Each structure stands twice: as C-alpha cells, then as structure tokens.
Amino acid sequence: MTEQPGVVVTGVSGRMGQMLVREILAHDKLRLVGALERAGHDWVGRDLGEAMGAAALGIAVSDDALEVFAKAQAVIDFTAPAATVEFAALAAQARAVHVIGTTGMTEEDLQKIHVAARHAVIVRAGNMSLGVNLLTQVTKQVAAALDADWDIEIIEAHHNRKVDAPSGTALMLGEAAAEGRGVDLDEVSDRGRDGITGARKKGDIGFHAVRGGDIVGEHEVLFATGGERISIKHMASDRSLFARGALKAALWGQDKAPGEYDMLDVLGLKG
Numbered sequence: 001m002t003e004q005p006g007v008v009v010t011g012v013s014g015r016m017g018q019m020l021v022r023e024i025l026a027h028d029k030l031r032l033v034g035a036l037e038r039a040g041h042d043w044v045g046r047d048l049g050e051a052m053g054a055a056a057l058g059i060a061v062s063d064d065a066l067e068v069f070a071k072a073q074a075v076i077d078f079t080a081p082a083a084t085v086e087f088a089a090l091a092a093q094a095r096a097v098h099v100i101g102t103t104g105m106t107e108e109d110l111q112k113i114h115v116a117a118r119h120a121v122i123v124r125a126g127n128m129s130l131g132v133n134l135l136t137q138v139t140k141q142v143a144a145a146l147d148a149d150w151d152i153e154i155i156e157a158h159h160n161r162k163v164d165a166p167s168g169t170a171l172m173l174g175e176a177a178a179e180g181r182g183v184d185l186d187e188v189s190d191r192g193r194d195g196i197t198g199a200r201k202k203g204d205i206g207f208h209a210v211r212g213g214d215i216v217g218e219h220e221v222l223f224a225t226g227g228e229r230i231s232i233k234h235m236a237s238d239r240s241l242f243a244r245g246a247l248k249a250a251l252w253g254q255d256k257a258p259g260e261y262d263m264l265d266v267l268g269l270k271g
C-alpha cells in the first residue's frame with residue numbers, strides 16, 4: 001500500500017458514525033476523506049468537526065453517496081437496512097471496500113448485498129468485536145458437544161433507541177449454535193414467547209430481547225438441562241470496540257478479491 005486508505009463514514013451523525021470518526025482521526029493507517037448523511041439531515045453541508053461540537057475538520061458532510069465514495073478506498077457503514085443496500089451497490093461501483101455493521105436486514109436485502117459483492121469486497125458482521133466473534137466459535141463448539149436434551153436460549157440486552165430485534169449478534173450466536181448442532185436455525189428458532197405457549201419444544205433455540213437505558217450491548221448464550229446450566233456471556237461497555245473492529249476490517253479488505261467476508265475472516269478465527 002503506497003498511501004493510507006481513505007475512508008468515508010456513512011450515517012455520520014449516529015452513535016456509531018461519530019464513534020467511527022473519532023477512531024479514524026486517531027488511527028495511524030487510515031485517513032478520513034468523507035462523511036455522509038441522508039438528504040435533508042441538518043448536518044448536510046456543515047463542517048463535520050463543527051457539527052460534532054469540535055474543531056473544524058475541513059470535511060463537509062455530504063448527502064451525495066456516489067460522489068464521496070469515489071474518493072474512498074473504504075466505506076464504513078452503520079446505518080439502516082435500506083440505506084446499506086443502496087450503499088452496497090454504490091461502493092461496489094466505486095470499487096471501495098464496504099464494511100457493513102448495519103443489522104436488521106431481510107433475506108432480500110442480503111441477496112442484494114450478495115450481488116454487490118461480485119464486484120467489490122464486502123465485510124459484514126452483526127458484531128465487530130473480537131470478544132463476540134470468539135463467543136460465536138465457543139457457542140458452536142459447546143452446541144456440538146451437547147445433545148438436544150440441552151435447551152439453548154439466547155438473551156440480549158440493548159439501549160432503548162435500538163430499532164431491531166433480535167440483535168444482529170443474537171442471530172450470529174443462534175446461527176453458530178444451530179451450526180454446532182447440525183440444524184437449520186429457521187426451523188428451530190423461537191422468538192420472544194408470550195401467552196399460553198405450551199411447553200418448550202425440544203431442540204428449539206429461543207431468543208429474548210431486553211431494551212433499556214443506555215446498555216451498549218450484552219449477549220448471553222444459555223445451555224440448560226436437568227440439574228445443570230452453562231452460561232456464556234459477553235458484555236460491551238464501550239462502542240469504540242465495534243468501531244475499532246470496523247477499521248481493522250477496512251484495512252484488511254484492501255488487498256482481498258471481491259466477495260463477501262465476515263469478522264471471522266478478518267480476525268483469522270475461521271476454523
């Protein structure tokens with residue numbers, strides 16, 4: 001690499017958007033070259049640093065994705081599913097590595113991202129932290145070692161502004177548990193019980209979402225059987241760990257062939 005890769009942050013006024021800006025400005029191998037918000041947002045046209053309540057950065061917040069992506073080697077995107085699907089096509093057109101942290105995507109959204117990955121590197125993960133990605137591997141191993149007499153429940157907790165449930169991380173953990181057990185998650189998933197549900201169905205993987213206050217992100221995988229329980233838990237107390245994972249992915253992707261990757265690839269954890 002001759003020059004530091006230039007990065008654009010989408011959804012720049014958001015919780016993750018602002019955290020990403022701070023982490024990129026402090027990074028010694030990446031430089032910030034653009035900031036994007038949706039059309040009509042009151043940050044558009046303003047200097048990014050000033051909009052964040054700090055010193056001017058000389059970068060105006062834009063609402064023109066293709067124009068800013070054209071200047072970048074990486075686009076880091078923690079926004080919303082509809083925006084991310086649109087950005088995937090535009091980042092591919094600009095041949096920029098697209099790092100996607102957005103959660104709550106449908107199968108149809110994922111299919112469009114798959115199409116965009118024919119022409120560019122896309123790294124997507126419901127959680128960019130080392131701890132959670134390790135937890136997925138541990139969950140897969142434990143699930144593979146236990147039979148269906150062990151009930152698996154996934155409990156997640158997040159802040160009161162989160163719009164999707166179960167969290168992207170909970171779904172990653174559910175996929176890992178299902179893979180370990182050799183079953184299809186779609187066939188065994190049981191989300192948020194309510195009312196006269198009947199007894200628990202053997203083999204199901206349950207999901208439960210807590211929302212409150214400023215919880216950054218907590219995930220527990222519970223394996224329960226007669227007389228004993230195993231609980232494996234990850235607690236995030238600072239969003240910067242997600243941002244740092246995303247920056248690692250942006251750098252990692254620079255010399256990779258077009259395709260879809262995840263944080264296990266980036267962290268070298270794929271078994």
Ligand SMILES: NC(=O)C1=CN([C@@H]2O[C@H](COP(=O)(O)OP(=O)(O)OC[C@H]3O[C@@H](n4cnc5c(N)ncnc54)[C@H](OP(=O)(O)O)[C@@H]3O)[C@@H](O)[C@H]2O)C=CC1
Nearest residue numbers: 011014015016037038078079083101102103126127128242
């Ligand atoms: N993978 C991971 O490690 C993590 C993933 N996430 C995920 O990241 C996403 C964002 O989370 P968070 O930062 O907390 O959410 P926020 O709501 O704080 O931020 C989202 C930002 O995206 C903006 N946005 C929405 N649509 C567009 C668009 N079309 N163009 C440009 N910007 C747009 C929003 O603007 P406006 O508010 O005006 O609509 C907002 O500024 C969620 O899906 C969350 O689950 C979060 C943390 C870690």
Ligand SMILES: O=C(O)C1=N[C@H](C(=O)O)C[C@H](O)C1
Nearest residue numbers: 103126127162167168169217
């Ligand atoms: O919305 C959030 O905040 C988070 N979202 C991700 C998810 O859906 O799992 C990751 C993290 O837990 C924070």
